[in-house]
Amino acid sequence: MAAPIAAARVRSKMMKRTLLLCPNTSFTVRSLNVECPRYNGQLQSTTVSVPMRLEGVVGLEIHAQIHSRTKMFSGSAVRFLSPPNSLVSFFDASLPGTLPVLNKRCVEAAVMTALALNCRINRKSLFDRKHYFYADLPAGYQITQQRRPVAVDGVLNYSLLGGKKGNRVVPKNVRVKQIQLEQDSGKSLHDDARGQTLVDLNRAGVGLMELVMEPDMTCGEEAAAAVRELQLILQALGTCQGNMSEGQLRVDANVSVHRPGEPLGVRTEVKNINSIRYLARAIDYEIQRQMDILRTGGSVHNETRSYDSKSGTTVPMRDKEGLQDYRFMPEPNLPPLMVYEDSASVPAGADVRQTVVVQSLRAELPELPAVTRDRLVETHGILPEHAFTLLNEDGLVEYFERVLKATGREPRKVIGWVTNELLALLKQQDLNVGQSRVSPSSMAQLLELLEAGSISSSVAKQVFQEMWRQSGAKTATEIVSEQDLGLVSDAQRLRDVCAKVVDSHPHEVQAFRAGNQKVLNKLMGSVQKETKGRADPIVVRKILLDEISESA
Amino acid sequence: LFVCVCPAIGWQPVQGVPSADLVDKLERLALVDFRTKEGLACLEKAIRFAAQLHVVDTSGVEPMDSVLEDRILHLREDTVLEGNHAEELLQLSKNTVEEYYVAPPDIPLTTFEQSCDSTRSPIRIFFCCPL
Numbered sequence: 001m002a003a004p005i006a007a008a009r010v011r012s013k014m015m016k017r018t019l020l021l022c023p024n025t026s027f028t029v030r031s032l033n034v035e036c037p038r039y040n041g042q043l044q045s046t047t048v049s050v051p052m053r054l055e056g057v058v059g060l061e062i063h064a065q066i067h068s069r070t071k072m073f074s075g076s077a078v079r080f081l082s083p084p085n086s087l088v089s090f091f092d093a094s095l096p097g098t099l100p101v102l103n104k105r106c107v108e109a110a111v112m113t114a115l116a117l118n119c120r121i122n123r124k125s126l127f128d129r130k131h132y133f134y135a136d137l138p139a140g141y142q143i144t145q146q147r148r149p150v151a152v153d154g155v156l157n158y159s160l161l162g163g164k165k166g167n168r169v170v171p172k173n174v175r176v177k178q179i180q181l182e183q184d185s186g187k188s189l190h191d192d193a194r195g196q197t198l199v200d201l202n203r204a205g206v207g208l209m210e211l212v213m214e215p216d217m218t219c220g221e222e223a224a225a226a227v228r229e230l231q232l233i234l235q236a237l238g239t240c241q242g243n244m245s246e247g248q249l250r251v252d253a254n255v256s257v258h259r260p261g262e263p264l265g266v267r268t269e270v271k272n273i274n275s276i277r278y279l280a281r282a283i284d285y286e287i288q289r290q291m292d293i294l295r296t297g298g299s300v301h302n303e304t305r306s307y308d309s310k311s312g313t314t315v316p317m318r319d320k321e322g323l324q325d326y327r328f329m330p331e332p333n334l335p336p337l338m339v340y341e342d343s344a345s346v347p348a349g350a351d352v353r354q355t356v357v358v359q360s361l362r363a364e365l366p367e368l369p370a371v372t373r374d375r376l377v378e379t380h381g382i383l384p385e386h387a388f389t390l391l392n393e394d395g396l397v398e399y400f401e402r403v404l405k406a407t408g409r410e411p412r413k414v415i416g417w418v419t420n421e422l423l424a425l426l427k428q429q430d431l432n433v434g435q436s437r438v439s440p441s442s443m444a445q446l447l448e449l450l451e452a453g454s455i456s457s458s459v460a461k462q463v464f465q466e467m468w469r470q471s472g473a474k475t476a477t478e479i480v481s482e483q484d485l486g487l488v489s490d491a492q493r494l495r496d497v498c499a500k501v502v503d504s505h506p507h508e509v510q511a512f513r514a515g516n517q518k519v520l521n522k523l524m525g526s527v528q529k530e531t532k533g534r535a536d537p538i539v540v541r542k543i544l545l546d547e548i549s550e551s552a
Numbered sequence: 553l554f555v556c557v558c559p560a561i562g563w564q565p566v567q568g569v570p571s572a573d574l575v576d577k578l579e580r581l582a583l584v585d586f587r588t589k590e591g592l593a594c595l596e597k598a599i600r601f602a603a604q605l606h607v608v609d610t611s612g613v614e615p616m617d618s619v620l621e622d623r624i625l626h627l628r629e630d631t632v633l634e635g636n637h638a639e640e641l642l643q644l645s646k647n648t649v650e651e652y653y654v655a656p657p658d659i660p661l662t663t664f665e666q667s668c669d670s671t672r673s674p675i676r677i678f679f680c681c682p683l
Contacts (some may be wrong), residue, residue: 069630070628076635295673330617335620337625
């Protein structure tokens with residue numbers, strides 16, 4: 001019982017510690033093991049002791065803001081951070097006499113996303129009104145697609161890094177129930193001091209794609225990895241910029257627990273999650289909270305909870321007065337949306353500018369992350385987990401490929417420098433790849449020195465740290481010559497040092513001759529100490545062996 | 553009195569006189585005040601009127617939900633044509649603060665039991681029976 005929970009606790013402590021050091025970095029998923037925490041426990045407060053093996057069930061509802069110049073049903077601009085109510089048309093303000101006019105780009109964005117997620121595109125989809133009263137919804141309803149959305153039945157393929165060292169790529173998938181087009185609402189700012197709400201309609205009417213996922217996931221880690229992969233896909237397609245902190249990608253989690261094989265338990269909805277990191281934490285907290293409730297014989301309430309990042313807990317949101325009835329009705333001002341499979345199915349005489357053809361969009365799809373990873377593995381011969389790490393960090397692929405161009409070194413020898421040395425420093429100082437203090441060409445230069453044998457690999461790491469500290473003010477060559485870090489391969493000098501070491505360590509020499517091979521490392525260590533780590537280890541080893549056999 | 557509306561959208565059948573709880577819920581959803589005797593009588597009349605729809609057998613017939621089904625949905629190019637009316641739009645509202653609209657505060661809705669007479673509040677409309 002204790003082991004999986006203990007492992008989860010250790011892991012969460014580790015995550016907390018690393019996250020304290022790097023508060024704003026993007027979430028790289030690593031794990032002690034890919035098994036999500038399961039509770040194996042006994043009911044304590046009742047007379048019947050029944051072993052319960054509870055499992056979490058997570059379904060996600062994702063709202064992705066469509067990356068377009070104008071809003072979904074009006075020609076006002078879509079921009080972040082503009083003066084309040086400056087990007088609002090008469091339709092957005094819901095003035096009488098205005099009508100919605102659908103933006104072609106929004107339809108194309110939804111179709112491209114649907115293709116990337118292997119969905120079935122509905123040839124005909126319909127728009128509906130979803131009614132509720134709120135200050136930031138001036139019309140009193142939201143135009144959405146409740147009856148027939150634009151796409152259904154897809155799958156999102158993602159991976160987790162598992163295994164003991166966190167370097168085994170485990171493929172997973174989650175089914176996409178549907179993708180629908182809908183309007184965003186405005187923003188309300190609550191001024192509690194004066195008891196009023198301020199409303200800015202700049203965001204009202206911006207196009208959203210709502211992606212509904214089936215509850216195929218079992219823990220926060222899986223959800224975080226899935227959302228990360230979705231973010232990469234949307235960014236590659238250009239249909240959504242995917243920035244969670246700016247509200248371009250909003251994720252709500254539906255969480256419940258049950259015993260595997262039994263019907264699903266009561267679920268709660270968790271909102272107010274502003275980053276992938278918080279998503280994992282919020283879900284894991286909620287799963288644990290529900291398991292604790294069931295363990296003590298209580299029952300889970302169907303409610304909406306908000307994630308509080310400061311305490312790392314979920315708290316009940318203001319009561320929504322029971323189940324809402326949205327009084328869905330067809331949107332009377334919009335005819336059905338037709339999306340054609342190929343140019344042959346477009347009716348004769350139709351305006352080409354007015355038609356969305358799936359085949360032509362499919363042909364124009366850019367390279368998706370999964371394909372990029374496979375391409376990197378094949379072209380450069382790196383391992384899948386390296387490709388995974390490269391793509392997980394914005395701009396790291398470009399950095400890696402630029403270094404490769406500038407140096408003749410084998411990719412497999414370069415990848416470690418990019419995914420370990422460079423990435424570690426970036427994470428430590430909370431920088432993104434664009435802010436790296438060492439440029440790809442400088443790193444390439446350093447690697448050339450290493451390849452040429454002018455420095456040892458441990459010295460190379462030192463030099464890299466120094467280059468970082470100097471923020472590129474000095475090149476690798478300059479640092480090496482300044483600090484005299486060049487490999488000493490002067491044979492005579494080395495021979496003198498080796499002879500000295502052999503003479504001053506008679507015991508070790510004897511031991512070696514007696515058959516103890518390992519003692520050679522101690523001798524090498526002494527030589528390195530003498531030469532301040534600048535002796536070429538291969539040459540030193542050879543000379544030492546010569547010296548020892550000579551004096552025998 | 554029996555009302556059963558489109559099961560596909562998930563509405564529940566309502567039987568008999570609407571309960572106090574249901575009246576509360578309807579008032580909250582519609583933000584319409586009809587707690588008076590006249591209001592309730594009007595509601596019952598409206599429900600009975602609408603129930604006549606179920607006299608017709610519509611099994612196997614697709615509902616017509618739009619008069620535009622033969623029209624082609626016009627798709628607009630993604631170019632900025634509107635916006636920058638902040639001053640004009642804000643003039644429409646009595647209360648504004650620095651280019652923001654001001655929404656009225658959340659007035660807690662009282663339940664049916666708490667108020668027997670109709671209470672007017674700024675955001676509710678008194679329901680007048682048209683039938």
